Amino acid sequence: MARLIVLGGGVSGHTAATFAAEWLGSAHEVVVVTPNSKWNWIPSNIWVGVGQMSKEEVTFDLAPVYAKAGITYKQAKAVSINPEGSDSIEKPFVTVEFTDEARLGQSENIEYDYLINATGPKLNFAATPGLGDANGLGEFTVSVCTADHASHAATELEKAIEKMKAGERQKFLIGTGHGMCTCQGAAFEYIFNIEHEVRKAGVRDMADIKWISNESFLGDFGVGGLHMKTMGYAVSSKIFAESLFTERGVEWIIGAHVNKVESGKAHYELLDGTMGEEEFDFSMLIPPFAGVGLKAYDKAGEDITATVFAPNGFMKVDANYAAGSYENWKASDWPSTYQNPTYANMFACGIAFAPPHPISKPMSSPNGTPISPTPPRTGMPSGIIGKAVAHSICDRILKGSEAPLHEASMAHMGAACVASAGKGLFDGTAAAMTIYPVVPDFEKYPGTGRDTDYTFGEIGLAGHWIKHILHHLFIWKAKLKAGWTLIPE
Amino acid sequence: MAGKKEEANIKAYSQNFTTMTPGPFAKWIRTCVVWQAIRFIVINIKMLVVVSKSH
Numbered sequence: 230m231a232r233l234i235v236l237g238g239g240v241s242g243h244t245a246a247t248f249a250a251e252w253l254g255s256a257h258e259v260v261v262v263t264p265n266s267k268w269n270w271i272p273s274n275i276w277v278g279v280g281q282m283s284k285e286e287v288t289f290d291l292a293p294v295y296a297k298a299g300i301t302y303k304q305a306k307a308v309s310i311n312p313e314g315s316d317s318i319e320k321p322f323v324t325v326e327f328t329d330e331a332r333l334g335q336s337e338n339i340e341y342d343y344l345i346n347a348t349g350p351k352l353n354f355a356a357t358p359g360l361g362d363a364n365g366l367g368e369f370t371v372s373v374c375t376a377d378h379a380s381h382a383a384t385e386l387e388k389a390i391e392k393m394k395a396g397e398r399q400k401f402l403i404g405t406g407h408g409m410c411t412c413q414g415a416a417f418e419y420i421f422n423i424e425h426e427v428r429k430a431g432v433r434d435m436a437d438i439k440w441i442s443n444e445s446f447l448g449d450f451g452v453g454g455l456h457m458k459t460m461g462y463a464v465s466s467k468i469f470a471e472s473l474f475t476e477r478g479v480e481w482i483i484g485a486h487v488n489k490v491e492s493g494k495a496h497y498e499l500l501d502g503t504m505g506e507e508e509f510d511f512s513m514l515i516p517p518f519a520g521v522g523l524k525a526y527d528k529a530g531e532d533i534t535a536t537v538f539a540p541n542g543f544m545k546v547d548a549n550y551a552a553g554s555y556e557n558w559k560a561s562d563w564p565s566t567y568q569n570p571t572y573a574n575m576f577a578c579g580i581a582f583a584p585p586h587p588i589s590k591p592m593s594s595p596n597g598t599p600i601s602p603t604p605p606r607t608g609m610p611s612g613i614i615g616k617a618v619a620h621s622i623c624d625r626i627l628k629g630s631e632a633p634l635h636e637a638s639m640a641h642m643g644a645a646c647v648a649s650a651g652k653g654l655f656d657g658t659a660a661a662m663t664i665y666p667v668v669p670d671f672e673k674y675p676g677t678g679r680d681t682d683y684t685f686g687e688i689g690l691a692g693h694w695i696k697h698i699l700h701h702l703f704i705w706k707a708k709l710k711a712g713w714t715l716i717p718e
Numbered sequence: 719m720a721g722k723k724e725e726a727n728i729k730a731y732s733q734n735f736t737t738m739t740p741g742p743f744a745k746w747i748r749t750c751v752v753w754q755a756i757r758f759i760v761i762n763i764k765m766l767v768v769v770s771k772s773h
Protein backbone atom coordinates (compact mmCIF):
# COMPACT_ATOMS: atom_id res chain seq x y z
CA MET A 230 0.00 0.00 0.00
CA ALA A 231 1.35 3.43 -0.99
CA ARG A 232 0.65 6.62 0.93
CA LEU A 233 0.16 10.02 -0.69
CA ILE A 234 0.18 13.04 1.62
CA VAL A 235 -1.40 16.27 0.43
CA LEU A 236 -0.40 19.35 2.41
CA GLY A 237 -3.18 21.95 2.23
CA GLY A 238 -6.88 21.36 1.65
CA GLY A 239 -7.58 24.51 -0.40
CA VAL A 240 -8.61 24.81 -4.04
CA SER A 241 -5.58 22.97 -5.42
CA GLY A 242 -4.93 20.43 -2.63
CA HIS A 243 -8.60 19.48 -2.23
CA THR A 244 -8.85 18.86 -5.99
CA ALA A 245 -5.66 16.75 -5.94
CA ALA A 246 -6.65 14.74 -2.85
CA THR A 247 -10.22 13.98 -3.89
CA PHE A 248 -9.25 12.87 -7.41
CA ALA A 249 -6.35 10.80 -6.06
CA ALA A 250 -8.67 9.05 -3.60
CA GLU A 251 -11.16 8.40 -6.42
CA TRP A 252 -8.49 6.96 -8.75
CA LEU A 253 -6.52 4.99 -6.15
CA GLY A 254 -9.48 3.41 -4.33
CA SER A 255 -9.00 1.76 -0.97
CA ALA A 256 -5.84 -0.15 -1.95
CA HIS A 257 -3.76 2.97 -1.21
CA GLU A 258 -3.99 5.78 1.31
CA VAL A 259 -4.50 9.50 0.74
CA VAL A 260 -3.82 11.77 3.73
CA VAL A 261 -4.74 15.45 3.81
CA VAL A 262 -2.98 17.72 6.30
CA THR A 263 -4.67 21.10 6.56
CA PRO A 264 -5.04 23.46 9.53
CA ASN A 265 -8.65 24.58 9.06
CA SER A 266 -11.68 22.44 9.87
CA LYS A 267 -13.62 24.12 7.05
CA TRP A 268 -13.22 24.42 3.30
CA ASN A 269 -13.69 27.94 1.92
CA TRP A 270 -14.82 28.93 -1.57
CA ILE A 271 -12.53 31.96 -1.48
CA PRO A 272 -13.90 33.84 -4.55
CA SER A 273 -17.25 34.34 -2.77
CA ASN A 274 -15.49 36.00 0.20
CA ILE A 275 -15.97 39.20 -1.81
CA TRP A 276 -19.73 38.92 -1.24
CA VAL A 277 -19.21 38.09 2.43
CA GLY A 278 -17.11 41.27 2.65
CA VAL A 279 -20.06 43.42 1.55
CA GLY A 280 -22.62 41.60 3.71
CA GLN A 281 -24.30 39.87 0.76
CA MET A 282 -23.39 36.34 1.89
CA SER A 283 -22.72 34.82 5.28
CA LYS A 284 -19.54 33.05 6.28
CA GLU A 285 -21.56 29.83 6.52
CA GLU A 286 -22.59 30.10 2.87
CA VAL A 287 -18.98 30.06 1.65
CA THR A 288 -17.58 27.35 3.97
CA PHE A 289 -18.34 23.75 4.96
CA ASP A 290 -16.88 21.12 7.30
CA LEU A 291 -14.12 19.03 5.73
CA ALA A 292 -14.28 16.01 8.07
CA PRO A 293 -17.50 14.42 6.70
CA VAL A 294 -16.38 14.96 3.10
CA TYR A 295 -13.02 13.30 3.70
CA ALA A 296 -14.70 10.47 5.63
CA LYS A 297 -16.99 9.87 2.62
CA ALA A 298 -14.01 9.89 0.22
CA GLY A 299 -11.95 7.52 2.40
CA ILE A 300 -9.29 10.20 2.90
CA THR A 301 -7.35 10.29 6.18
CA TYR A 302 -7.77 13.82 7.50
CA LYS A 303 -5.31 15.46 9.87
CA GLN A 304 -6.38 18.89 11.07
CA ALA A 305 -2.84 20.12 11.39
CA LYS A 306 -0.26 22.33 9.76
CA ALA A 307 2.87 20.91 8.20
CA VAL A 308 6.03 22.28 9.74
CA SER A 309 8.83 20.45 7.96
CA ILE A 310 9.64 17.81 5.36
CA ASN A 311 12.34 15.14 5.61
CA PRO A 312 12.43 13.92 2.00
CA GLU A 313 15.22 11.38 2.81
CA GLY A 314 13.85 10.31 6.20
CA SER A 315 16.10 10.71 9.24
CA ASP A 316 18.54 8.64 11.24
CA SER A 317 15.63 7.03 13.12
CA ILE A 318 12.95 6.99 10.37
CA GLU A 319 13.78 5.14 7.15
CA LYS A 320 11.12 6.61 4.84
CA PRO A 321 10.48 10.25 3.85
CA PHE A 322 8.17 11.96 6.31
CA VAL A 323 6.40 15.21 7.14
CA THR A 324 6.26 16.69 10.61
CA VAL A 325 2.87 18.21 11.43
CA GLU A 326 1.46 20.17 14.36
CA PHE A 327 -2.19 19.60 15.18
CA THR A 328 -4.51 22.61 15.26
CA ASP A 329 -7.75 20.99 16.47
CA GLU A 330 -8.72 21.58 20.09
CA ALA A 331 -8.22 17.97 21.18
CA ARG A 332 -4.62 17.74 20.01
CA LEU A 333 -3.61 21.41 19.84
CA GLY A 334 0.17 21.78 19.73
CA GLN A 335 0.88 18.03 19.55
CA SER A 336 3.04 16.89 16.68
CA GLU A 337 3.40 13.76 14.57
CA ASN A 338 5.75 12.46 11.88
CA ILE A 339 3.80 11.01 8.95
CA GLU A 340 5.68 8.85 6.45
CA TYR A 341 4.91 9.11 2.75
CA ASP A 342 5.62 7.58 -0.63
CA TYR A 343 4.47 10.68 -2.51
CA LEU A 344 3.95 14.24 -1.34
CA ILE A 345 1.98 17.15 -2.77
CA ASN A 346 2.63 20.61 -1.37
CA ALA A 347 -0.55 22.66 -1.89
CA THR A 348 -0.18 24.96 1.10
CA GLY A 349 -1.16 28.11 -0.84
CA PRO A 350 0.04 31.52 0.31
CA LYS A 351 1.09 32.94 3.63
CA LEU A 352 -0.79 36.24 3.84
CA ASN A 353 2.30 38.32 4.58
CA PHE A 354 0.67 41.34 6.29
CA ALA A 355 3.91 41.88 8.25
CA ALA A 356 5.72 42.96 5.04
CA THR A 357 4.12 46.43 5.34
CA PRO A 358 4.38 48.13 8.72
CA GLY A 359 0.89 48.81 10.02
CA LEU A 360 -0.84 46.46 7.57
CA GLY A 361 -0.30 43.72 10.10
CA ASP A 362 2.35 41.72 11.87
CA ALA A 363 3.42 38.11 12.34
CA ASN A 364 0.01 37.43 13.94
CA GLY A 365 -1.81 38.52 10.79
CA LEU A 366 -4.06 41.42 9.84
CA GLY A 367 -3.55 44.72 11.69
CA GLU A 368 -6.16 47.03 13.17
CA PHE A 369 -6.18 49.82 10.56
CA THR A 370 -7.38 48.00 7.45
CA VAL A 371 -9.69 45.10 6.62
CA SER A 372 -9.17 42.04 4.40
CA VAL A 373 -11.30 39.64 2.36
CA CYS A 374 -8.65 36.91 2.03
CA THR A 375 -10.36 34.56 4.51
CA ALA A 376 -14.04 34.11 5.36
CA ASP A 377 -13.41 35.45 8.89
CA HIS A 378 -11.61 38.51 7.55
CA ALA A 379 -14.47 39.11 5.10
CA SER A 380 -17.13 38.91 7.86
CA HIS A 381 -15.19 41.53 9.81
CA ALA A 382 -14.88 43.69 6.67
CA ALA A 383 -18.67 43.55 6.20
CA THR A 384 -19.22 44.80 9.77
CA GLU A 385 -16.83 47.72 9.20
CA LEU A 386 -18.47 48.53 5.86
CA GLU A 387 -21.88 48.60 7.52
CA LYS A 388 -20.55 51.11 10.07
CA ALA A 389 -19.17 53.30 7.24
CA ILE A 390 -22.54 53.18 5.47
CA GLU A 391 -24.32 54.20 8.69
CA LYS A 392 -21.94 57.16 9.06
CA MET A 393 -22.68 58.28 5.49
CA LYS A 394 -26.41 58.00 6.17
CA ALA A 395 -25.81 60.27 9.15
CA GLY A 396 -24.18 62.82 6.83
CA GLU A 397 -20.49 62.02 7.36
CA ARG A 398 -18.41 61.64 4.15
CA GLN A 399 -16.31 58.47 3.97
CA LYS A 400 -13.10 57.81 2.05
CA PHE A 401 -12.56 54.27 0.77
CA LEU A 402 -9.09 53.09 -0.26
CA ILE A 403 -8.97 49.64 -1.86
CA GLY A 404 -6.15 47.80 -3.61
CA THR A 405 -2.77 46.26 -2.86
CA GLY A 406 -0.80 46.83 0.33
CA HIS A 407 2.74 46.35 -0.99
CA GLY A 408 4.80 46.79 -4.17
CA MET A 409 5.10 43.02 -4.71
CA CYS A 410 1.47 41.95 -4.41
CA THR A 411 -0.58 39.72 -6.65
CA CYS A 412 -4.36 39.09 -6.54
CA GLN A 413 -5.33 42.54 -7.93
CA GLY A 414 -8.46 40.85 -9.28
CA ALA A 415 -9.85 40.29 -5.78
CA ALA A 416 -9.31 43.95 -4.87
CA PHE A 417 -10.91 44.96 -8.20
CA GLU A 418 -13.99 42.92 -7.34
CA TYR A 419 -14.16 44.32 -3.84
CA ILE A 420 -13.94 47.99 -4.85
CA PHE A 421 -16.80 47.63 -7.35
CA ASN A 422 -18.90 45.59 -4.94
CA ILE A 423 -18.48 48.37 -2.38
CA GLU A 424 -19.42 50.96 -5.00
CA HIS A 425 -22.52 48.91 -5.85
CA GLU A 426 -23.53 48.56 -2.21
CA VAL A 427 -23.13 52.23 -1.30
CA ARG A 428 -25.16 53.12 -4.38
CA LYS A 429 -27.87 50.69 -3.29
CA ALA A 430 -27.80 52.25 0.19
CA GLY A 431 -28.45 55.66 -1.40
CA VAL A 432 -25.20 57.21 -0.16
CA ARG A 433 -22.97 57.06 -3.26
CA ASP A 434 -22.62 60.86 -3.24
CA MET A 435 -21.14 60.66 0.28
CA ALA A 436 -18.40 58.19 -0.70
CA ASP A 437 -14.98 58.98 -2.18
CA ILE A 438 -13.71 55.70 -3.57
CA LYS A 439 -10.09 55.30 -4.62
CA TRP A 440 -7.99 52.45 -6.00
CA ILE A 441 -4.31 51.99 -5.17
CA SER A 442 -2.21 49.26 -6.73
CA ASN A 443 1.27 48.18 -7.75
CA GLU A 444 0.24 47.71 -11.41
CA SER A 445 2.11 49.93 -13.88
CA PHE A 446 -1.16 50.32 -15.80
CA LEU A 447 -4.75 49.76 -14.78
CA GLY A 448 -5.90 46.32 -15.95
CA ASP A 449 -2.46 44.66 -15.67
CA PHE A 450 -3.88 42.15 -13.12
CA GLY A 451 -0.45 40.55 -12.72
CA VAL A 452 -0.64 38.97 -16.17
CA GLY A 453 0.83 41.91 -18.05
CA GLY A 454 -2.71 42.89 -19.07
CA LEU A 455 -4.57 41.17 -21.87
CA HIS A 456 -6.04 42.06 -25.23
CA MET A 457 -9.66 41.15 -25.78
CA LYS A 458 -11.36 40.95 -29.14
CA THR A 459 -14.24 43.41 -29.31
CA MET A 460 -16.00 44.73 -32.41
CA GLY A 461 -13.12 43.66 -34.62
CA TYR A 462 -10.46 45.28 -32.43
CA ALA A 463 -8.00 43.66 -30.03
CA VAL A 464 -8.57 46.02 -27.10
CA SER A 465 -6.22 46.28 -24.12
CA SER A 466 -7.58 45.53 -20.65
CA LYS A 467 -6.23 48.98 -19.73
CA ILE A 468 -8.96 50.60 -21.84
CA PHE A 469 -11.68 48.42 -20.32
CA ALA A 470 -10.46 48.93 -16.75
CA GLU A 471 -10.07 52.71 -17.11
CA SER A 472 -13.51 52.86 -18.67
CA LEU A 473 -15.14 51.02 -15.78
CA PHE A 474 -13.31 53.10 -13.17
CA THR A 475 -14.41 56.28 -14.93
CA GLU A 476 -18.01 55.15 -15.32
CA ARG A 477 -18.27 54.23 -11.64
CA GLY A 478 -16.53 57.39 -10.44
CA VAL A 479 -13.50 55.64 -8.95
CA GLU A 480 -10.12 57.42 -9.01
CA TRP A 481 -6.89 55.46 -9.18
CA ILE A 482 -3.28 55.54 -8.00
CA ILE A 483 -1.09 53.00 -9.81
CA GLY A 484 2.56 52.00 -9.70
CA ALA A 485 2.35 52.33 -5.91
CA HIS A 486 4.23 50.50 -3.19
CA VAL A 487 2.34 51.02 0.07
CA ASN A 488 5.21 51.18 2.57
CA LYS A 489 3.38 52.06 5.78
CA VAL A 490 -0.15 52.09 7.10
CA GLU A 491 -1.34 53.93 10.17
CA SER A 492 -4.72 54.83 11.54
CA GLY A 493 -6.63 56.41 8.64
CA LYS A 494 -3.58 56.90 6.43
CA ALA A 495 -1.53 54.91 3.90
CA HIS A 496 1.97 56.03 2.87
CA TYR A 497 3.27 55.02 -0.54
CA GLU A 498 6.11 55.34 -3.02
CA LEU A 499 5.40 55.61 -6.73
CA LEU A 500 7.31 54.17 -9.69
CA ASP A 501 8.71 57.67 -10.42
CA GLY A 502 10.24 57.70 -6.93
CA THR A 503 7.90 60.29 -5.43
CA MET A 504 6.28 59.65 -2.05
CA GLY A 505 2.67 60.24 -1.18
CA GLU A 506 0.04 59.59 1.42
CA GLU A 507 -3.65 58.90 1.19
CA GLU A 508 -6.19 59.26 3.96
CA PHE A 509 -9.03 56.79 4.42
CA ASP A 510 -11.93 55.91 6.66
CA PHE A 511 -12.21 52.36 5.31
CA SER A 512 -9.45 50.46 3.59
CA MET A 513 -8.94 46.93 2.21
CA LEU A 514 -5.40 46.32 1.03
CA ILE A 515 -4.36 42.86 -0.19
CA PRO A 516 -1.14 41.70 1.50
CA PRO A 517 1.79 40.26 -0.45
CA PHE A 518 1.96 36.47 -0.61
CA ALA A 519 4.88 34.26 0.45
CA GLY A 520 5.33 30.55 0.99
CA VAL A 521 4.00 29.27 4.32
CA GLY A 522 7.51 28.74 5.71
CA LEU A 523 7.95 24.98 5.57
CA LYS A 524 11.44 23.73 6.44
CA ALA A 525 13.26 20.77 4.88
CA TYR A 526 15.97 18.55 6.37
CA ASP A 527 18.14 15.81 4.90
CA LYS A 528 18.78 12.40 6.46
CA ALA A 529 21.55 13.79 8.68
CA GLY A 530 19.23 16.56 9.91
CA GLU A 531 20.98 19.32 7.93
CA ASP A 532 18.74 22.20 6.84
CA ILE A 533 18.09 21.86 3.07
CA THR A 534 15.25 24.41 2.92
CA ALA A 535 17.15 26.47 0.32
CA THR A 536 17.48 23.38 -1.91
CA VAL A 537 13.79 22.51 -1.83
CA PHE A 538 12.25 25.98 -1.64
CA ALA A 539 12.86 29.28 -3.47
CA PRO A 540 13.80 32.32 -1.32
CA ASN A 541 10.13 33.43 -1.29
CA GLY A 542 9.19 30.15 0.44
CA PHE A 543 7.45 28.54 -2.55
CA MET A 544 8.53 25.02 -3.57
CA LYS A 545 10.91 24.61 -6.50
CA VAL A 546 9.50 22.59 -9.38
CA ASP A 547 10.47 21.92 -13.01
CA ALA A 548 10.63 25.63 -13.92
CA ASN A 549 13.56 27.54 -15.42
CA TYR A 550 14.67 29.67 -12.50
CA ALA A 551 17.66 31.04 -14.42
CA ALA A 552 15.76 32.87 -17.17
CA GLY A 553 17.25 36.23 -16.18
CA SER A 554 15.79 39.54 -17.29
CA TYR A 555 12.40 40.17 -18.91
CA GLU A 556 13.86 40.21 -22.43
CA ASN A 557 14.96 36.57 -22.00
CA TRP A 558 11.69 35.21 -20.66
CA LYS A 559 10.07 32.39 -22.58
CA ALA A 560 6.80 30.51 -22.21
CA SER A 561 8.89 27.35 -21.77
CA ASP A 562 10.31 28.76 -18.49
CA TRP A 563 7.01 27.79 -16.88
CA PRO A 564 6.76 24.38 -15.20
CA SER A 565 4.67 21.59 -16.70
CA THR A 566 4.90 18.60 -14.33
CA TYR A 567 5.40 20.44 -11.00
CA GLN A 568 7.87 17.79 -9.83
CA ASN A 569 10.56 18.92 -7.41
CA PRO A 570 13.92 18.74 -9.23
CA THR A 571 15.72 17.16 -6.24
CA TYR A 572 13.13 14.72 -4.93
CA ALA A 573 11.12 12.95 -7.63
CA ASN A 574 8.29 11.90 -5.30
CA MET A 575 7.55 15.49 -4.26
CA PHE A 576 5.30 17.88 -6.19
CA ALA A 577 3.81 21.34 -5.63
CA CYS A 578 0.58 22.80 -7.04
CA GLY A 579 -1.52 25.95 -6.88
CA ILE A 580 0.04 29.00 -5.27
CA ALA A 581 2.59 26.79 -3.43
CA PHE A 582 4.84 26.19 -6.47
CA ALA A 583 7.62 28.69 -7.13
CA PRO A 584 7.02 30.45 -10.47
CA PRO A 585 10.13 31.01 -12.63
CA HIS A 586 9.55 34.77 -12.68
CA PRO A 587 6.63 37.22 -12.81
CA ILE A 588 4.35 37.55 -15.84
CA SER A 589 4.13 41.37 -15.72
CA LYS A 590 7.33 43.21 -16.62
CA PRO A 591 9.31 43.88 -13.42
CA MET A 592 9.72 47.56 -12.58
CA SER A 593 11.28 49.53 -9.78
CA SER A 594 11.42 53.13 -8.65
CA PRO A 595 14.62 55.21 -9.00
CA ASN A 596 15.14 54.43 -5.29
CA GLY A 597 15.42 50.75 -6.21
CA THR A 598 12.07 49.74 -4.72
CA PRO A 599 10.52 46.94 -6.80
CA ILE A 600 6.95 47.89 -7.71
CA SER A 601 5.23 45.40 -9.99
CA PRO A 602 2.75 42.54 -9.65
CA THR A 603 3.89 39.02 -8.86
CA PRO A 604 2.19 36.27 -10.88
CA PRO A 605 -1.33 35.18 -9.93
CA ARG A 606 -2.30 31.52 -9.82
CA THR A 607 -6.06 31.76 -9.87
CA GLY A 608 -8.65 29.09 -9.15
CA MET A 609 -8.87 27.38 -12.53
CA PRO A 610 -5.09 26.89 -13.05
CA SER A 611 -4.73 25.86 -9.38
CA GLY A 612 -7.42 23.21 -9.81
CA ILE A 613 -6.11 21.95 -13.18
CA ILE A 614 -2.55 21.72 -11.86
CA GLY A 615 -3.74 19.90 -8.72
CA LYS A 616 -5.60 17.35 -10.84
CA ALA A 617 -2.64 16.84 -13.23
CA VAL A 618 -0.25 16.26 -10.33
CA ALA A 619 -2.66 13.79 -8.70
CA HIS A 620 -2.93 12.02 -12.06
CA SER A 621 0.86 11.70 -12.36
CA ILE A 622 1.21 10.29 -8.86
CA CYS A 623 -1.69 7.85 -9.26
CA ASP A 624 -0.14 6.59 -12.50
CA ARG A 625 3.21 6.08 -10.78
CA ILE A 626 1.55 4.21 -7.90
CA LEU A 627 -0.66 2.07 -10.14
CA LYS A 628 1.52 1.62 -13.26
CA GLY A 629 5.06 1.88 -11.89
CA SER A 630 7.52 4.56 -10.93
CA GLU A 631 8.53 5.27 -14.53
CA ALA A 632 5.00 6.14 -15.71
CA PRO A 633 5.10 9.41 -17.68
CA LEU A 634 4.07 12.54 -15.81
CA HIS A 635 1.03 14.58 -16.83
CA GLU A 636 1.61 18.15 -17.95
CA ALA A 637 -0.30 21.34 -17.17
CA SER A 638 1.80 24.38 -18.04
CA MET A 639 0.25 27.79 -17.46
CA ALA A 640 1.81 28.74 -20.80
CA HIS A 641 -0.42 26.20 -22.57
CA MET A 642 -3.50 26.61 -20.41
CA GLY A 643 -6.25 29.18 -20.45
CA ALA A 644 -8.23 30.54 -17.55
CA ALA A 645 -11.83 31.59 -17.25
CA CYS A 646 -12.32 34.32 -14.71
CA VAL A 647 -15.47 36.08 -13.60
CA ALA A 648 -14.87 39.30 -11.67
CA SER A 649 -17.91 40.53 -9.81
CA ALA A 650 -18.71 44.24 -10.08
CA GLY A 651 -21.80 44.11 -7.85
CA LYS A 652 -24.24 41.44 -6.65
CA GLY A 653 -27.91 41.33 -7.60
CA LEU A 654 -30.19 38.95 -9.49
CA PHE A 655 -31.29 41.67 -11.92
CA ASP A 656 -28.95 44.60 -11.25
CA GLY A 657 -25.69 42.71 -10.61
CA THR A 658 -22.82 42.78 -13.08
CA ALA A 659 -19.55 40.93 -13.52
CA ALA A 660 -16.73 40.97 -16.03
CA ALA A 661 -16.59 37.52 -17.59
CA MET A 662 -13.17 36.91 -19.11
CA THR A 663 -11.14 34.17 -20.65
CA ILE A 664 -7.43 34.40 -21.25
CA TYR A 665 -5.49 31.97 -23.43
CA PRO A 666 -2.82 31.16 -22.52
CA VAL A 667 -2.42 32.52 -18.98
CA VAL A 668 1.31 33.11 -19.53
CA PRO A 669 1.78 35.02 -22.78
CA ASP A 670 3.76 33.25 -25.47
CA PHE A 671 5.25 35.96 -27.67
CA GLU A 672 6.92 33.42 -29.95
CA LYS A 673 3.67 31.63 -30.77
CA TYR A 674 1.45 34.72 -30.67
CA PRO A 675 3.67 37.68 -31.69
CA GLY A 676 2.20 41.01 -30.58
CA THR A 677 -0.25 40.42 -27.78
CA GLY A 678 1.28 37.09 -26.65
CA ARG A 679 -2.14 35.47 -26.59
CA ASP A 680 -4.67 33.93 -28.95
CA THR A 681 -7.28 36.67 -29.28
CA ASP A 682 -9.79 34.12 -30.62
CA TYR A 683 -9.89 32.67 -27.10
CA THR A 684 -9.17 35.78 -25.04
CA PHE A 685 -12.31 37.81 -24.55
CA GLY A 686 -14.19 39.74 -21.92
CA GLU A 687 -17.48 41.50 -21.38
CA ILE A 688 -19.31 43.01 -18.46
CA GLY A 689 -22.95 42.39 -17.71
CA LEU A 690 -25.66 40.61 -15.77
CA ALA A 691 -24.87 37.30 -17.54
CA GLY A 692 -21.42 37.38 -15.92
CA HIS A 693 -23.02 37.82 -12.52
CA TRP A 694 -25.34 34.86 -13.09
CA ILE A 695 -22.33 32.75 -14.10
CA LYS A 696 -20.41 33.83 -10.99
CA HIS A 697 -23.37 32.91 -8.77
CA ILE A 698 -23.87 29.54 -10.46
CA LEU A 699 -20.13 28.81 -10.16
CA HIS A 700 -20.38 29.48 -6.42
CA HIS A 701 -22.93 26.66 -6.04
CA LEU A 702 -21.29 24.41 -8.62
CA PHE A 703 -17.83 24.49 -7.03
CA ILE A 704 -19.17 23.99 -3.51
CA TRP A 705 -21.20 21.04 -4.87
CA LYS A 706 -18.05 19.65 -6.46
CA ALA A 707 -15.90 20.19 -3.35
CA LYS A 708 -18.53 18.37 -1.26
CA LEU A 709 -18.19 15.42 -3.69
CA LYS A 710 -21.90 15.39 -4.44
CA ALA A 711 -23.40 13.44 -7.37
CA GLY A 712 -21.52 13.97 -10.61
CA TRP A 713 -18.68 15.96 -9.00
CA THR A 714 -16.00 14.44 -11.22
CA LEU A 715 -17.78 15.77 -14.30
CA ILE A 716 -17.54 19.41 -13.20
CA PRO A 717 -14.39 20.92 -14.75
CA GLU A 718 -11.88 22.80 -12.60
CA MET B 719 -26.25 72.98 -19.27
CA ALA B 720 -27.20 70.15 -21.63
CA GLY B 721 -24.46 67.64 -20.76
CA LYS B 722 -24.73 63.88 -20.90
CA LYS B 723 -25.04 62.31 -17.45
CA GLU B 724 -22.81 59.35 -18.24
CA GLU B 725 -19.96 61.62 -19.35
CA ALA B 726 -20.08 63.77 -16.23
CA ASN B 727 -17.31 61.88 -14.44
CA ILE B 728 -14.75 62.76 -17.12
CA LYS B 729 -12.54 65.74 -16.29
CA ALA B 730 -10.45 67.46 -18.98
CA TYR B 731 -6.81 66.34 -18.84
CA SER B 732 -7.40 64.27 -15.72
CA GLN B 733 -6.51 60.56 -15.57
CA ASN B 734 -9.90 59.54 -16.99
CA PHE B 735 -9.89 61.92 -20.00
CA THR B 736 -8.39 59.42 -22.44
CA THR B 737 -10.57 56.36 -21.96
CA MET B 738 -13.85 55.27 -23.52
CA THR B 739 -17.08 55.70 -21.63
CA PRO B 740 -20.34 53.81 -22.15
CA GLY B 741 -23.46 55.62 -23.28
CA PRO B 742 -27.00 54.89 -22.03
CA PHE B 743 -27.60 52.04 -24.49
CA ALA B 744 -24.34 50.23 -23.63
CA LYS B 745 -25.25 50.51 -19.95
CA TRP B 746 -28.85 49.42 -20.42
CA ILE B 747 -27.94 46.36 -22.45
CA ARG B 748 -25.72 45.13 -19.61
CA THR B 749 -28.71 44.42 -17.41
CA CYS B 750 -31.34 43.82 -20.14
CA VAL B 751 -32.55 40.35 -19.09
CA VAL B 752 -33.40 39.09 -22.59
CA TRP B 753 -30.07 40.15 -24.12
CA GLN B 754 -28.15 38.91 -21.08
CA ALA B 755 -29.88 35.51 -21.28
CA ILE B 756 -28.48 35.22 -24.81
CA ARG B 757 -25.05 36.41 -23.66
CA PHE B 758 -25.22 33.88 -20.81
CA ILE B 759 -25.36 31.06 -23.36
CA VAL B 760 -22.68 32.61 -25.60
CA ILE B 761 -20.25 33.28 -22.71
CA ASN B 762 -20.76 29.77 -21.33
CA ILE B 763 -19.93 28.25 -24.70
CA LYS B 764 -16.84 30.46 -25.07
CA MET B 765 -15.68 29.54 -21.57
CA LEU B 766 -16.26 25.83 -22.15
CA VAL B 767 -14.11 26.03 -25.29
CA VAL B 768 -11.25 27.58 -23.28
CA VAL B 769 -11.76 25.06 -20.45
CA SER B 770 -11.64 22.15 -22.92
CA LYS B 771 -8.45 23.53 -24.53
CA SER B 772 -6.85 23.72 -21.07
CA HIS B 773 -7.42 20.21 -19.72
Ligand SMILES: Cc1cc2nc3c(=O)[nH]c(=O)nc-3n(C[C@H](O)[C@H](O)[C@H](O)COP(=O)(O)OP(=O)(O)OC[C@H]3O[C@@H](n4cnc5c(N)ncnc54)[C@H](O)[C@@H]3O)c2cc1C
Binds near residue numbers: 263272308
Ligand atom coordinates in the same frame (compact mmCIF):
# COMPACT_ATOMS: atom_id res chain seq x y z
C1 LIG C 1 -10.58 37.39 -1.96
C2 LIG C 1 -10.13 36.50 -3.06
C3 LIG C 1 -10.93 36.34 -4.18
C4 LIG C 1 -10.54 35.49 -5.20
N1 LIG C 1 -11.36 35.37 -6.29
C5 LIG C 1 -11.00 34.54 -7.28
C6 LIG C 1 -11.86 34.37 -8.42
O1 LIG C 1 -12.90 35.00 -8.53
N2 LIG C 1 -11.48 33.49 -9.37
C7 LIG C 1 -10.33 32.77 -9.27
O2 LIG C 1 -10.02 31.98 -10.16
N3 LIG C 1 -9.49 32.92 -8.22
C8 LIG C 1 -9.80 33.78 -7.22
N4 LIG C 1 -8.97 33.94 -6.16
C9 LIG C 1 -7.74 33.15 -6.13
C10 LIG C 1 -7.99 31.74 -5.59
O3 LIG C 1 -8.59 31.82 -4.34
C11 LIG C 1 -6.67 31.01 -5.53
O4 LIG C 1 -6.19 30.88 -6.84
C12 LIG C 1 -6.77 29.61 -4.96
O5 LIG C 1 -7.36 29.63 -3.69
C13 LIG C 1 -5.39 28.99 -4.89
O6 LIG C 1 -5.50 27.68 -4.45
P1 LIG C 1 -4.42 27.01 -3.50
O7 LIG C 1 -4.92 25.65 -3.20
O8 LIG C 1 -3.08 27.16 -4.09
O9 LIG C 1 -4.42 27.89 -2.17
P2 LIG C 1 -5.55 27.96 -1.06
O10 LIG C 1 -6.88 27.78 -1.67
O11 LIG C 1 -5.27 29.20 -0.28
O12 LIG C 1 -5.28 26.68 -0.16
C14 LIG C 1 -4.13 26.52 0.64
C15 LIG C 1 -4.49 25.61 1.79
O13 LIG C 1 -3.30 25.25 2.50
C16 LIG C 1 -3.54 25.35 3.89
N5 LIG C 1 -2.26 25.54 4.59
C17 LIG C 1 -1.62 26.69 4.88
N6 LIG C 1 -0.49 26.43 5.57
C18 LIG C 1 -0.41 25.09 5.70
C19 LIG C 1 0.53 24.21 6.31
N7 LIG C 1 1.62 24.67 6.92
N8 LIG C 1 0.29 22.88 6.27
C20 LIG C 1 -0.82 22.38 5.66
N9 LIG C 1 -1.75 23.17 5.07
C21 LIG C 1 -1.54 24.51 5.08
C22 LIG C 1 -4.48 26.54 4.01
O14 LIG C 1 -5.16 26.53 5.24
C23 LIG C 1 -5.41 26.28 2.81
O15 LIG C 1 -6.44 25.41 3.14
C24 LIG C 1 -9.32 34.80 -5.12
C25 LIG C 1 -8.50 34.97 -4.01
C26 LIG C 1 -8.89 35.83 -2.99
C27 LIG C 1 -7.98 36.01 -1.79
